[in-house]
Structures are given as C-alpha cells and as structure tokens.
Amino acid sequence: MAWDAARLRDDFPALAREVRPGVPLVYLDSAATALIARPVLEAMADFETRHRANIHRGVHTLAEEATALYEQARADIAALIHAPDPREIIFTRNATEAINLVARTWGQANLKAGDTVLLTEMEHHANLVPWQMLAQEKGIHLEFIPVTGEYLLDLDAMQRLLETTRPKLVGVMQVSNVLGTVNPVREIIAAARAVGAVTLVDGAQAVPHMAVDVQAIGADFYAFSGHKMFGPTGIGVLWGRAQLLEAMPPFLGGGDMIRSVSLRSFKTNDIPYKFEAGTPAIAQAIGLGAAARYLQEIGMENVEAHSRALVDETINRLAAVPQVRLFGPGTGRQLASVSFTIDGLHPHDISQVLDTRGAAVRAGHHCAMPLHTRFGLPASTRASFSLYNQREEIDVLIQGILLAIDLFL
Amino acid sequence: MDDLYRQMIVERHKHPLHRGELPHVDFEFEDENPFCGDHLHVMVQVDENNIITDAKFDGSGCAISTASADILMEYVIGKPLDVVKGMDKEELLDLMGIEFGPVRLKCALLSLKVLKGAVYGLEEGE
C-alpha cells in the first residue's frame, strides 16, 4: 500500500477532535497508549452488535460465530509476529500480565533458590517487578545488563554476566519506551541460549513500530500490549514456544482452562486455552485481530520508516535547542520515542505548556525509574511518534518547548 | 496559560522567597511524589510557645510544587503549630487561587503533606 498520510489520519477518529476550541490534538504519547484505529472499532462493534456470545461454550449460531472471530483474531496476530502456530498466542490483559504469567508459571516451576534471572537496566517496571516478586519468594538472584553512557546495552558486560552468572532466564525489551533504543535482541537471545537460558522479550514498543518475527528473534517468550498497537485496552498477548507452554503449569484456574473437573481435581486443557481461564476479553481480542490486519495492510516497513523519519527530525531539531539534553542514543538508533530534559525546567511544566498548544507528551519516569536513576534524572519528558503523526506536529512540539523555556527559565 | 500559570506561580518558581536552609531546625521532613520525581524537604523552627518563627524548603520539583511550597512557608510563619496541624488542603488551594486537575493536584499538595509530616514529627519515609 502506498503511504497516504491523510487517509491514515482519517483512520483515527480521535485526531478529529480539538483539545479545546481552536486547538487541534497533537498526539505525541503513543508509547503510553496509541490512538485506536477505526477498523478496530468497527470490528468490535460488529461483534458486540451481531455476534456477541460466549466462546467455546455453545453450539448455537452466535456462539459459533463468536468463537470463529476470536480464533481468527488469534491467527491474525500470529501472522503479524510470524508465530508458527496460533496455539502459541495467549491472550492476556496486557504486556504486564503476559510477563507475570511467565514469572508465575514458568518461573514458579523452573526457578529455585540461587538461580539467576538476567534483565537489563533499561527495563520497564513490567519486566522488573514480577521478577523481583519471585526473587523475594524464592530467593533467586537478579542481575542486570548495564546501559552504556551512549544509552545502549553493554553487550560485553552482558557476555561476562552470561558466563559468570549462568542465568536460567534472560529478559530484555526490544525497544526502550524511554530511550527509543532498539536492542539487538537476536544477538542477545543467541548469546543467552548459548548458556542455556530461556529468553523473554518485552515487545510492547516494538510490535507497533517495526516488523517482528519471533522465530527470527529466536526467543522463547514474547510479550506485548494491544493498546499500544492501535487496538483496545484490556487485551495483550503472550507468545511462547508450544513445547514450553505445554510443559508449564496453568496460570489462573476456572472455566475454559480445564479439560475435565471433578470435585477435588482437574485436568488442564490444551494450549492456549490452558492459560485463558474464564470468559476472555472477546471483543478486545477481535479488535486486536483487526489491528494486526490493519498493520499488515499498511506494511510494517512503511510504519517503521515513517516513525524513524519523524524521530530523527525531532532529535535534530531538539539538538539545536541549547537548553535541551537528549536522553537517547541519537538519530538512526531510536524508534518511536524521543526523551529529553531541560535543566531547571520540570517535565510536568513542559508537558503542561505543551498541552496548551494541544500537544500530548509524557512527563515523568515512564515506568522506568531504575533507568532514570542510572542517569541521575528524577524524570524526563517524552514525545513519541506513530504512523498517524506528521512533520507539522514536530513544529508544535518545538515551539511549545521554546515557549516553556521562555516562560520558566 | 493564564489558567494555570498565573504570573505568581511562575514568579514564585523562578524566585522563591523561602527556599534554602534554616540555621536551626526544630522539625523537618522529606518526601517525594514518585509519579513525577518531585522531592521536597521542609524545615521548621518554633519558639518556646510553639509559634513558627521560620520555615524553609528545598528539593526539586515542578513550578506548581515549588510555588505551593513557597506560598505555604510564607503562610505558616508566625502561626502556632496547632493551627498548621489543623490546616486542610482547601486552605492551601485557596491561597494558590488556582484549580488543579487530579494529576497536578498532587504537585500542589505535596508541600502540605511534607509540612504536616514535619510538624507531626513523623520519621522520614514513614
């Protein structure tokens, strides 16, 4: 499909609104939550109005239609990330729940006191806290791949850590939600597997912005969220290798995750149902399937090229503002997010001034407190870009920042 | 802009009157708003009748939390500790004269939270 910016923007109903009279929305916070695409809304409305029924439970027409739509969504999502088998797609509430699922099931069953889990200093809290909780319970060790002064993972240090700590699991984000750094996950996973580690990739910031091929990456688990990829809230995905998933204990207990139940015991269902206890977020899953098809249609290469162009231009223009300190590895090395600080100017104030111009950015630690601590920053401001953003919006961002500097410094 | 950043807030943020150290501290407390990374330290000095003779703050925060701290320090100097203990958030918000959304409200009220921590003699981190 040819890149048609105007048509693309039209696919996102929220872009039609004004933040206040005469001030159009400049949405630069897609890394937190992306806007929802019209085909997603339509798919959900179609389910709710015509096919709404529970899945896997009835033999009437609506139940069969609902089940077919839900399973089609699973297949479409598998196709987007090149999963070999739709049974490997487990619907969760979000990326956070997907990672917790791995910690609670695979981690519970396979980690014991003294084992090491290797993460990175740039992880989102979603890929830190579940392991910290497990560490407290089971006495496992946590180690961290350091982030260099250039905002990249230190791969030499990683190699040493792999050899000295022999981790049972390595967890890494593919794209940083703060720095925008695109980590060489394929290389990291290969190194981790060479020492026998199971690997988990947090793909929350990758799936919306670049082609993802879980088989090429070579990981064992891959987690992401629907709401960051133009889908609804309340739905996320854990992809895992079928063999591993089959060997794992179930997550939550209840309907759908069982094959048979007696008063005192149960037999678990096959994957993926084993991990989907209770009535799932059916409409949301169907919506996410539509989002996956939408992205496939546009082409992830196009999406990535567009995002990179906007990011690079933003970095260059921010670099020309003397008060701005960029927090990321720089042009050509960042995807989606551009974070920065300004001495003496709190991110909240920058964000508030930008809001008066209609621009939505994120201010704070972006659920990556350890990363901010590593660089001695209490907080930063982040502008994040997506397929519906356009160059004129960078003008609004830069003007707003200059205004904030003028006002407060 | 006018709504939120009345000139006073910006002025207070740029040139706070009560930021700094106290030579003698009777009560102090520090706390942070982890959501935004604001960190505030409040110091209070009282006389033998428990009247606040001086109060200062330091730390790092956004314009609203800084201005709020500065306004609050000014307000409590000369008041009895008991009055400060009884202060409620509406009083501070009235002093600032601005309406805040739910997120910025936390910034505006951090100073009162920390001051109360000080005058109630809470241990840091409690």
Ligand SMILES: Cc1ncc(COP(=O)(O)O)c(C=O)c1O
């Ligand atoms: C890299 C990364 N991982 C995990 C998450 C968690 O996503 P969610 O809050 O949807 O579970 C986010 C988003 O906040 C993220 O950016």
